Amino acid sequence: MVHNGVDDPRIATSDGHRPIKSHTVEDYVSTQEKIESIFAEVVRRNPGEKEFHQAVREVLESVVPVLDKHPEYAEAKIIERICEPERQIIFRVPWEDDRGEVHINRGFRVEFNSALGPYKGGLRFHPSVYLGIVKFLGFEQLFKNALTGMPIGGGKGGSDFDPKGRSDREVMRFCQSFMTELYRHIGEYTDVPAGDIGVGSREIGYLFGQYKRITNRYESGVLTGKGLSYGGAQVRREATGYGTVFFAEEMLKVTGDSLEGKRVVVSGSGNVAIYAIEKVHQLGGTVIACSDSSGYVHDEQGIDLELLKEIKEVRRGRIEEYAQTRQHATFVPHRSVWEVPCQVALPCATQNEIDASDAATMVANGCTLVVEGANMPTTPKAIRIFSEAGVRFAPGKAANAGGVAASALEMQQNATRDSWSFAYSEQKLREIMQNIHTRCYATAEEYGMPGNYVAGANIDGFRAVADAMLAQGLI
């Protein structure tokens, strides 16, 4: 327990919290030391999971002043409990390709924390997936979901399966095998997966079909991101990208600015990237470059979204094909899209895609706003460079929460057998993003770090989860 020597931390106030103490340098140092020792223990217990360590480190650094104000969190070992998933499931996924060859992949579902509701978070199918990636994503998800203010806990899953180049039937067989194990762990009141990298509406359809077949239940609320023909919700497909741009718009509003006329670079060209580009264009900005893992395309006239959708959503092709059709656009293989000068950057591809050298280039090129559509795309060193250069920065756990928020709206519609219009759903999404922005902004101010959205998001998300955990006893 962290004692302050001024107030008696055992006396609770009417809101259930111990009194806020005036904190001394000694208290702060001792809280910091405690955090260091908790972090060392997380590293020891989860060896080799570097992305998970990175995600934990960032949150722990932010919550030092919260622990200092609320010794009851430390007393109940909230941080230690939050860093340990409630349940981790690892399973074999055997499947057969079109030539009859058998493949074995590994499946994961990490049910991180259910203090706020059923576990909720996507599935990622990508060859880089291992336990450390799933745990980092699950950990981030927990605070993100808390920020939405909706009744959803945090979880994440996936597999090291690579859908790229696989036929529809191969993807279907893989999804069926994956669900043949996963079904026993999920349910509308237990754990509700959705999509992420490599898992879009095609995969969700196959997963839902197999769940229904095994359980003999048409349980719409067991998965989100479903197609509109069988229980999906309007705006879910667009929600993460749109939400990221709504968040950017709110940040710009704070300084009396807007996206109108801005040069914007978006990384990736998947679900999040495509709908971020769409919304930037609708709000008057111009996206001049986007990418995939093979390189990037630069189109000074603005990315032609219909062409990009045709290549990526219909043909499942490579970004290079864009420049083959749009003659004035250039394809630059194997280089970082962040070398293209822009005022606003929306990283929407994958974790740690903006490193220190990218950040230095972006600052030198005049970038003033970075809003994460992907999960943890910016390395800690790059975030530091942005902060020192006065570049305003929003972390994914706040800025990309539109996807999971729309999933929660899908669950709500499934539960009431209702179906909302596109315009109504988009308005709801916009309000949710505005609310998350307000929460992060206000919390950063409350803790004396105005404009620090990383601190605001981590502290606000953490407090929501911690209070629910305290209320539910030692579980």
Ligand code: NDP
């Ligand atoms: P998709 O699979 O639809 O698209 C991913 C995109 O990122 C592709 O263009 C892919 O290129 C590119 N990409 C992946 N890895 C790399 C890499 N190492 N270098 C360069 N480009 C890469 O995934 P989503 O759009 O759904 O997800 C993107 C990010 O957004 C992820 O971080 C995800 O966790 C996050 N997110 C997604 C949500 C959702 O609702 N879908 C919700 C919240 C966050 P290629 O095809 O060549 O691999």
